[in-house]
Amino acid sequence: MRSRRKSSQPLQLLRQGPDRGAALAQYEARAATYDFELALFEPIRGRAIERLKLQLGETVLDVGCGTGLSLERLQREVGATGHVVGIEQCPAMIVQARTRIGAQANENVTLICAPAEELQLEGSADAALFHFTHDVLRRPAALDRVLRHLKPGGRLVACGLQWASLWALPINLFVWGAALRSVSSMRGLERPWSLLAERVGGLEVEDLLLGAVFLAHGIRPATSLGDVARGAADDAPQEA
Numbered sequence: 001m002r003s004r005r006k007s008s009q010p011l012q013l014l015r016q017g018p019d020r021g022a023a024l025a026q027y028e029a030r031a032a033t034y035d036f037e038l039a040l041f042e043p044i045r046g047r048a049i050e051r052l053k054l055q056l057g058e059t060v061l062d063v064g065c066g067t068g069l070s071l072e073r074l075q076r077e078v079g080a081t082g083h084v085v086g087i088e089q090c091p092a093m094i095v096q097a098r099t100r101i102g103a104q105a106n107e108n109v110t111l112i113c114a115p116a117e118e119l120q121l122e123g124s125a126d127a128a129l130f131h132f133t134h135d136v137l138r139r140p141a142a143l144d145r146v147l148r149h150l151k152p153g154g155r156l157v158a159c160g161l162q163w164a165s166l167w168a169l170p171i172n173l174f175v176w177g178a179a180l181r182s183v184s185s186m187r188g189l190e191r192p193w194s195l196l197a198e199r200v201g202g203l204e205v206e207d208l209l210l211g212a213v214f215l216a217h218g219i220r221p222a223t224s225l226g227d228v229a230r231g232a233a234d235d236a237p238q239e240a
């Protein structure tokens with residue numbers, strides 16, 4: 001059953017963790033106009049994909065791929081022998097992604113319509129991108145599931161909105177406005193990458209757009225797949 005929580009209730013957004021029903025409703029409503037709204041952030045996408053340091057022939061996961069704005073660039077980086085897997089829970093968004101990639105979907109791009117926390121893939125990936133996916137980053141089960149599908153030593157890049165310093169009121173007003181439309185929970189917006197940092201040793205984080213956006217990158221530890229998934233799931237509180 002879908003949640004009745006509306007994404008336009010700011011206090012609830014601050015108090016509660018990610019809400020799947022609210023996120024689905026939010027992106028169903030935005031799917032047709034989403035690409036125009038993201039224009040300001042496009043240079044960050046390029047930087048995030050560069051940070052993945054993809055090689056020809058590799059497999060890369062695009063977690064919360066939305067309308068597929070990253071897919072073509074990822075596909076170029078891994079080439080015809082590589083594989084791009086987009087994971088997206090909102091059917092209306094993935095329809096846009098399918099239209100965007102057209103016939104290439106049959107070649108080396110696979111789109112999966114499912115929540116990241118239910119991801120099931122054969123084999124493991126070399127890299128994973130979380131581009132403006134705050135809801136995913138605040139769900140321990142989703143992070144654990146993605147990490148389980150990444151090779152030990154696999155690269156992770158995450159970026160998205162964050163609160164800037166306390167004094168930066170205009171920047172935070174901008175973050176507030178953008179977050180109202182794009183997340184189902186503002187919890188953790190001061191350190192959106194914190195749950196990832198608990199799972200990925202040595203995560204490096206830089207600030208972009210006057211602190212309104214973070215860009216983080218790290219390496220999946222070389223522990224066994226079971227250790228990462230079990231340890232992280234046991235320790236972390238579930239935001240839901």
Ligand SMILES: C[S@@+](CC[C@H](N)C(=O)[O-])C[C@H]1O[C@@H](n2cnc3c(N)ncnc32)[C@H](O)[C@@H]1O
Binds near residue numbers: 089114117
């Ligand atoms: C701000 S959009 C980003 C889309 C894309 N990564 C981009 O950069 O254009 C966030 C996307 O994450 C998806 N999403 C949110 N929670 C998710 C989850 N648990 N599993 C998969 N997708 C999710 C939303 O449906 C939405 O399409």
